[in-house]
Amino acid sequence: MTQVSFGERLRSHRLDAAFTQEDLAHRAGLSAQAIGALERGDRRYPYRDTVARIAKALSLSDEHRDELFRMARRRGQPAPSQGAPSQRVSDAWHTPRQLPAGETSFVGRAKEVQRSIHILSQDTAVAPSLCISGMGGVGKSSLALDVAHRICRNFPDGSVHIDLHGFSAIDALSPLEIVSRALRATGIPADQIPESLEEASAQLRTHLHQRRVLIVLDNAADPAQFAPFLQVVGPVAVIVTSRKRFTEFAQARTVELGVMSTADAIDLLAKTSERPVDNVSSRGGTELVTLCGHLPLALTIAGRRLAARPHWPVTALLEHLQGEHNRLRGLADANIDVRASLTLSTQELSSREDHVGVSATRAFMLTCAIDFEDATAAMLAAVCDVPIDRAFDMMERLVDLNLLESRQFGRYRAHDLVVLLGRELGAERLTVAERQSAITRALEHYVDMAWHASAVFEPANARQSLRPLPKVAKPSMVSTAAEARDWFEREIPNVRLLMAQAQEIAPSAVADVAAGLSTYFLANERTSTWAAILEHALTVAPPGKIHAMLNADLGVAHAQLGHSDSALRYLNMSKVEFLAHKQNRFVSLVTLNAGNVLRRMGRADDAAEYASEALHINRQIDDARGQSKALFLLGSLHRDREEYDSALECHEEALALRRTTMDERGIAITLGSIGLTRVELGMHAQGVANLQESAQKLHALGDRMAEARVLDDLGCALLLGGSAQDAVRVHHEALQIAVERSDPWLEQQITEHLDKAQAACDADTPSEPPHRPAVSPADG
Numbered sequence: 001m002t003q004v005s006f007g008e009r010l011r012s013h014r015l016d017a018a019f020t021q022e023d024l025a026h027r028a029g030l031s032a033q034a035i036g037a038l039e040r041g042d043r044r045y046p047y048r049d050t051v052a053r054i055a056k057a058l059s060l061s062d063e064h065r066d067e068l069f070r071m072a073r074r075r076g077q078p079a080p081s082q083g084a085p086s087q088r089v090s091d092a093w094h095t096p097r098q099l100p101a102g103e104t105s106f107v108g109r110a111k112e113v114q115r116s117i118h119i120l121s122q123d124t125a126v127a128p129s130l131c132i133s134g135m136g137g138v139g140k141s142s143l144a145l146d147v148a149h150r151i152c153r154n155f156p157d158g159s160v161h162i163d164l165h166g167f168s169a170i171d172a173l174s175p176l177e178i179v180s181r182a183l184r185a186t187g188i189p190a191d192q193i194p195e196s197l198e199e200a201s202a203q204l205r206t207h208l209h210q211r212r213v214l215i216v217l218d219n220a221a222d223p224a225q226f227a228p229f230l231q232v233v234g235p236v237a238v239i240v241t242s243r244k245r246f247t248e249f250a251q252a253r254t255v256e257l258g259v260m261s262t263a264d265a266i267d268l269l270a271k272t273s274e275r276p277v278d279n280v281s282s283r284g285g286t287e288l289v290t291l292c293g294h295l296p297l298a299l300t301i302a303g304r305r306l307a308a309r310p311h312w313p314v315t316a317l318l319e320h321l322q323g324e325h326n327r328l329r330g331l332a333d334a335n336i337d338v339r340a341s342l343t344l345s346t347q348e349l350s351s352r353e354d355h356v357g358v359s360a361t362r363a364f365m366l367t368c369a370i371d372f373e374d375a376t377a378a379m380l381a382a383v384c385d386v387p388i389d390r391a392f393d394m395m396e397r398l399v400d401l402n403l404l405e406s407r408q409f410g411r412y413r414a415h416d417l418v419v420l421l422g423r424e425l426g427a428e429r430l431t432v433a434e435r436q437s438a439i440t441r442a443l444e445h446y447v448d449m450a451w452h453a454s455a456v457f458e459p460a461n462a463r464q465s466l467r468p469l470p471k472v473a474k475p476s477m478v479s480t481a482a483e484a485r486d487w488f489e490r491e492i493p494n495v496r497l498l499m500a501q502a503q504e505i506a507p508s509a510v511a512d513v514a515a516g517l518s519t520y521f522l523a524n525e526r527t528s529t530w531a532a533i534l535e536h537a538l539t540v541a542p543p544g545k546i547h548a549m550l551n552a553d554l555g556v557a558h559a560q561l562g563h564s565d566s567a568l569r570y571l572n573m574s575k576v577e578f579l580a581h582k583q584n585r586f587v588s589l590v591t592l593n594a595g596n597v598l599r600r601m602g603r604a605d606d607a608a609e610y611a612s613e614a615l616h617i618n619r620q621i622d623d624a625r626g627q628s629k630a631l632f633l634l635g636s637l638h639r640d641r642e643e644y645d646s647a648l649e650c651h652e653e654a655l656a657l658r659r660t661t662m663d664e665r666g667i668a669i670t671l672g673s674i675g676l677t678r679v680e681l682g683m684h685a686q687g688v689a690n691l692q693e694s695a696q697k698l699h700a701l702g703d704r705m706a707e708a709r710v711l712d713d714l715g716c717a718l719l720l721g722g723s724a725q726d727a728v729r730v731h732h733e734a735l736q737i738a739v740e741r742s743d744p745w746l747e748q749q750i751t752e753h754l755d756k757a758q759a760a761c762d763a764d765t766p767s768e769p770p771h772r773p774a775v776s777p778a779d780g
Contacts, residue, residue: 005041005044005071006038006041006044006045006046006068006071006072007038007039007040007041007044008039009067009068009071010035010038010039010054010068011039013058013060013064013068014035014039014058017058017059019058021035021036021039024054024057024058027057028050028053028054028056028057029053029202030050030053030054034050035054045072045073046072047192047193047194047195047199048069048072048191048192049192049194049199049203049206050194050199051065051068051069051072052065054068055068092187092188092189093157093186093187093207093211094158094185094186094187095156095157095158095186096158096159096160096185096186096213097158097159098158098159098160098161098185099145099148099149099152099159099161099214099216100145100161101145102142102145102146102149103142103145103146105268105271105272105300105303106139106142106143106146107264107267107268107271108260108261108263108264108267108268109139109143109146109257109260109264112132112143112255112257113143113146113147113150115255116130116132116143116147116239116255117147117150117151119253119255120147120151120237120239121151128237128238128253129229129230129237129238129239129240129252129253130147130237130238130239130240130252130253130254130255131240131241131242131246131252131253131254131255132144132239132240132241132242132254132255132257133241133242133243133244133245133246133254133255133256133257133402134243134256134257134258134402135243135295135342135345135402135403135415135418136167136243136297136341136342136344136345136402137295137296137297137298137338137341137342138257138258138259138295138296138297138402139257139260139296139297140241140242140243140257141218141219141241142296143241143255143257144216144218144239144241145216147239148161148214148216148239151214151237152214154212154214155212155213155214155235155237156212157186157211157212157213158185158186158213158214159213159214159215159216160181160182160185160186160213160214160215160216161216161218162178162181162182162215162216162217162218163218163219164178164217164218164219164220164221164225164226165219166219166220166221166222166225166242166243167219167221167243167344167345167348168219168344169344172221172222172225173225174225175197175224175225175227175228176195176196176197176200178217178225178226178228179197179200179201179204179228179229180193180200182204182215182229183200183203183204183207186207186208186211186213187207188203188207197228200228201228201231204228204229204232205228205231205232205233208232208234208236209232209233209234210233210234210235211234211235211236212234212235212236213236213237214236214237214239215229215236215237215238215239216239217229217238217239217240217241218240218241219241219242220240220241220242220244220246221242221243221244221348223246226238226240230252240252243344243345243348243401243402244400244401244402245399245400245402258405259293259294259295259296259415260294260295260296260299261294262286262289262294265289265292265294265296265299266280266281266285266286266289268296268299268300268303269285269288269289269292269299269302269303269306270285270303271303272299272300272302272303272304272306272307273302273303273304273306273307273314274303274306274307274310275306275307275314279314280314283313283314283315284313284314284315284318285314287318288302288314288317288318288321291318291321291322291327292321292331292417293415293416293417295338295415295417297336297338297341298331298338298417300336301331301332301333301336301337301338302317302321302331304333305317305333317330324420324423327417327420328417328420328421328424331417338417339421339424342417342418342421343421345401345402345403346361346364346403346421346422346425348401349361349364349397349398349401349403359384359386359390359394360394360397360398362384362430363380363383363384363386363391363394363395363398364398364403364422364425365422365423365425365426365429365430366383366384366426366430366434366435366438367380367383367384367395367398367404367412367414367422368414368418368419368420368421368422368423368425368426369383369422369423369426369430369435369438369439370383370438370439370442370498370501371497371498371500371501372413372442372494372497372498373413373493373494373497374407374411374412374413374494375411375412375413375494376410376411376412377391377392377395377410377411377412378391378445378449378477379442379445379446379494380395380412382441382442382444382445382472383438383441383442383445384438385437385438385441392410395412398412399412403418403422404418436505439498439501439502439505439506440502440505440506440509441472442498442502443495443498443499443502443506443509443510443513444471444472444506444509445471445472446491446494446495446498446513446516447468447471447509447512447513447516448468448470448471448472449478449487449491450488450491450495450513450516450517451464451467451468451512451516452470452478453478453484453487453488453516453520454484454516454517454518454519454520455467456478456479456480456481456483456484457481457484457485457488457519457520457523458519458523458665459662460625460661460662460663461519462585462586462589462623462625462626463515463518463519463549465585466515466545466546466549467516468512481701481702482702484520485520485524485702488517488520488524492517492520492529495513495517495533496533498513499513499514499533499536499537500536503536503539503540504540507540507541507542508541508542508546510536510537510540510541511537511538511540511541511542511546511547511550512546513537514533514534514536514537514541514550514553515537515546515549515550515553517530517533518530518534518549518553521533521553521557522556523665523703523705523706524705527557527560527561528561530553530557531554531557531558531561534550534553534554534557535554537550538550538551538554543577544581545577545578545581545583545586547577548574548577548578548581548583548586549574549586551570551571551573551574551577552570552571552574552575552578552586552589552590552593554570555567555568555569555570555571555574555590555593555594555597556571556593558570559593559596559597559600564597564600564601567597568594568597568598571590571593571594571597572594574586574590575587575590575591575594578590584617584620584621585617585618585621585623585626587617588613588614588617588618588621588623588626588630589614589626589629591610591613591614591617592610592611592614592626592629592630592633594610595607595608595609595610595611595614595633596633598610599633599636599637599640604637604640604641607633607637608634608637611630611633611634611637612630612634614626614629614630614633615627615630615631615634618630624657624660624661625657625658625661625663625666627654627657628653628654628655628657628658628661628663628666628670629654629666631650631651631653631654631657632650632651632654632666632669632670632673634650635647635648635649635650635651635654635673635677636673638650639673639676639677639680642680644677644680644681645681647677648674648677648678648681651670651673651674651677652674654666654670655667655670655671655674658670664697664701665698665701665703665706667697668693668694668697668698668701668703668706668710669694669698669706671690671691671693671694671697672690672691672694672695672709672710672713674687674690675687675688675689675690675691675692675693675694675713675714675717676691676713676717678690679717679720679721684717684720684721687717688714688717688718688721691710691713691714691717692714694710695707695710695711695714698710704737704740704741705737705738705741705743705746707734707737708734708735708737708738708741708743708746708750709734709746711730711731711733711734711737712730712731712734712746712749712750712753714730715727715728715730715731715734715753715754715757716753718730718757719753719756719757719760724757724758724760724761725761727757727760727761728754728757728758728761731750731753731754731757732754734750735747735750735751735754738750
């Protein structure tokens with residue numbers, strides 16, 4: 001008698017049920033092609049899950065179902081358990097307990113732990129899922145295990161832990177292997193797991209349906225590795241860790257894990273070194289934490305080294321790790337290695353064959369060659385010598401792998417240890433010339449941007465005639481005075497770092513960028529910083545007009561610092577240089593600044609002589625702006641001598657010239673000085689109106705320090721006119737600005753005037769305030 005095949009038996013049952021192949025396929029959750037292949041015998045040994053689905057769809061008796069199972073079994077394949085002959089595949093369950101022990105040295109991360117538990121406690125239709133993202137060595141796996149151990153009691157059906165080897169020396173697990181491991185861990189025999197990802201994923205959803213299981217998928221490199229788990233319906237919870245940022249799944253919530261706070265880092269160092277916290281923190285621990293970049297992996301290695309050498313003081317390891325070349329080599333032991341951990345991210349970057357991935361590898365090395373705090377995509381485009389849109393794509397690829405950090409759109413920073421790795425790779429793969437060219441392009445970008453921002457900040461400034469030709473920057477990103485001020489305040493720390501790095505590579509660019517910053521510093525009184533920048537630039541600046549300008553600027557800076565003798569020395573050196581280059585406009589400017597210094601020194605006659613010389617030069621070259629400056633100084637000297645009529649005449653002529661040149665800041669400053677002079681002449685209402693207009697203009701220009709000084713003058717004028725309450729209000733406004741700008745000298749002066757106005761207000765009697773120039777001499 002001929003033996004009936006599986007396909008024939010299946011067809012017989014289907015016809016008995018009056019189903020077409022399409023009907024049966026629909027009810028079993030299979031394809032009609034699959035049913036056809038089974039009936040024809042193209043697939044003689046289907047998976048048990050497939051047979052179970054068909055038997056259920058056909059409503060077969062236990063006897064007929066078991067017969068199908070037997071017919072589908074390969075020869076020699078063991079039969080199902082004798083104790084439960086009719087047990088279905090989806091009913092086989094093993095409760096796994098796979099969580100590894102948590103880190104005994106785990107400390108801190110309270111906010112991240114709390115947020116993670118909150119995410120995993122959500123009642124959602126599909127599995128609540130958490131992705132912990134961060135750079136290599138930041139403690140993602142440790143956090144995942146700590147959270148998992150805290151909540152595993154809420155998952156009575158078990159916990160699964162799988163290392164996906166996404167960033168590892170071992171090949172990453174395929175999505176099918178990951179699903180198969182989860183199925184095997186929860187009771188499905190290997191021979192009953194489908195060989196296709198689609199069918200295995202369906203089996204996973206069936207098997208885990210309504211099971212309270214916690215699944216930890218550690219070290220993912222690709223969203224496909226964990227995607228099947230996010231489609232499970234029911235109370236399953238999934239924790240994924242990865243160096244990448246994944247945005248493909250709306251239901252997956254992310255915890256971005258950064259480096260540790262100093263306090264937590266000290267605690268970790270103390271715990272791993274087996275030393276008291278006080279002992280570690282007071283003996284070089286904070287400095288060691290800084291050298292380790294607050295990175296848990298680096299801190300753990302450092303702590304273990306100290307624990308293995310109890311006779312070593314913390315300062316011994318601190319000294320050993322000093323210097324870029326020793327740091328990564330010193331942060332390694334037999335089992336863990338910071339360099340090796342971070343290198344896995346760069347290998348993932350270089351494994352991408354698309355144009356962004358290939359370019360981003362080079363961009364990473366060039367970026368790490370530059371000293372910066374945080375940089376714009378525009379600056380990094382200059383570094384990489386590519387268009388800005390392409391630089392943006394490359395930087396975002398680096399961010400995705402946590403090789404760069406971006407806390408604000410279009411701005412990037414790198415962890416210190418990542419920078420060291422990038423420099424090591426760059427030393428191996430890039431020439432010295434390539435790295436030095438990147439540094440030069442970065443500084444040239446800042447040269448272009450500094451001079452452009454200066455032109456926007458003060459369009460009529462004469463120094464723009466010395467502006468170097470643009471080389472790399474796209475200056476259209478700064479178009480208003482406020483944007484220019486923001487640019488200066490944000491970028492000056494980066495400029496200073498690059499100046500130090502490029503002083504031997506690009507000395508001319510160092511000088512050019514320092515000269516380009518001066519317009520900002522002249523208006524913002526960060527004089528110590530400005531003087532340090534100028535002194536640095538002058539040590540490398542080649543002879544020429546920019547060198548002369550740097551001497552002039554340093555003279556003004558020294559004047560603002562109260563160093564009058566050295567100020568005159570630098571200004572006179574600059575004057576000689578500009579005379580040699582026949583730059584009469586700049587000769588007049590330097591002469592004016594020297595006159596202002598002499599005025600401060602009480603040498604009024606010498607100051608008047610310098611001012612008259614400057615006025616004469618500017619009339620010869622028909623420079624209205626220069627004439628206005630000279631007239632302003634002459635008017636101020638007349639005020640000092642209480643020659644108020646002459647002072648008003650000079651200042652009104654200066655104001656008229658400044659209106660023709662549209663010098664808005666000069667107009668505002670001159671109005672303030674005219675206001676004070678009119679108050680002295682008894683034209684109180686006009687004087688107060690001038691001071692108010694001056695303050696309003698300075699506020700609109702964003703020149704807060706000059707605004708504070710004029711408001712202080714306005715308060716004094718109001719008090720002199722008997723308006724004590726208004727004087728108190730205005731002095732309060734001025735004081736608030738001085739406090740915000742951290743100017744203790746101005747703060748003290750305004751406070752004295754405020755106290756006098758308050759006393760007059762309390763006594764309800766007018767009082768004559770002290771008088772002083774409306775602005776510092778250099779401001780005119």
